[in-house]
Amino acid sequence: MKKIAVILSGSGVFDGAEIHESVLALHAVEKAGATWHCFAPNVEQLHVVNHLTGEATEESRNVLVEAARIARGIIEDVAKLNVDDFDALLVPGGFGAAKNLTDFAINGAECSINADVAAACRAFKDAKKPAGYLCIAPVIIPMVYPESVKGTIGNDDGTAAGFNGLGGQHVDCPVDDIVFDEENNVLSTPAYMLANSISGAASGIEKLVTKLVALA
Template sequence: MKKVAVILSGCGVFDGAEIQEVVLSLLALEQNDAQWQCFAPDIDQHHVIDHRTGEAMNETRNVLTEASRIVRGEILPLTDLNVDHFDALLVPGGFGAAKNLSDFAYNGDPVQVNQEMFAVCQAFARAEKPAGYMCIAPIMIPQIYPKGVKGTIGNEPDIAAAFNRMGGEHIECPVSDYVLDQRHHLLSTPAYMLATSVLDAASGINRMVKKLVELA
């Protein structure tokens, strides 16, 4: 049975991992007979958002602790992730990918990827093990993979331009599909960059996860 490492960035679309993307991803992995183990960096969130109002809250939360809410506590610190123990990597989106795993949301490009995140993702790339990124998470791809790497965030012009400026090749992609960079065993799908419903998000996530497990 294939083993997939899943990296989360908190809990909640505006300041952490997109919960529906995470749940859909884990469901799709199990439906494709793959095991999963979630990880998250043991760091403070960039900030905390009240998801009812969209306003920042005057409190501090830990990315690992918050992410554990989604997966019923089945999670480990990112520093415990050993690439040798896994066949593939999966990174759901949510603003946490651009706020906690990287600084794209507040500094733009060139993206600075969290040091632990960068080391782990590069380890999978060097080992030529397949990886899948979704939603806004692919904005980190050009900093992790060599120049010319292909990926998608859907069709948002400004983010696509940032992807290209960092040395990547952005490919427009509908929510129901994914982009495969065969050279780097790398997949990406727009998910909630384009999705307007859970069903919408599931269409591309399911296809990408199926292919990820096939490649593993």
């Protein structure tokens, strides 16, 4: 049975992994006949947002500990991710991808990426194993793959410009479709960058995961 490594960035759309996307992705992996195992960086979140008010708080939370909520404890530090143990990589979105995995939300095209996350993503690239990125997480793609790699975050001009500024080639994409850069074996879909409902997000996520598992 094919095994998919999933990198989460916390728990909650505004400061971590997007919960709907994450659960939809894990469900899609199982529906495609594969298994999943989650990972997250063992670091403090950039900040903690009260999801009722949308305001940042004075709290501090750990990305790995928070992501464990979504994974029901089936999770490890991303530093322990061994590419040889898995057939493909999947990275859900949520602002945690742009705040905790990278600092894209703060620095845009001048951003950096967490070293352990970068090592894991590059390991799948170097092994020529397929990888899929959802929502805002595709901003990681041009930090990992060669210049002009194709990917999508939907059609937001500012984020697309940031993707291109990092060296990628952004492709506008509707919520129910995917972008597949065949040369680099990497997939992306807009999910909640465009979706207005769980069903809308699911349409592209399921298409991406089905393709990802088939490629693995």
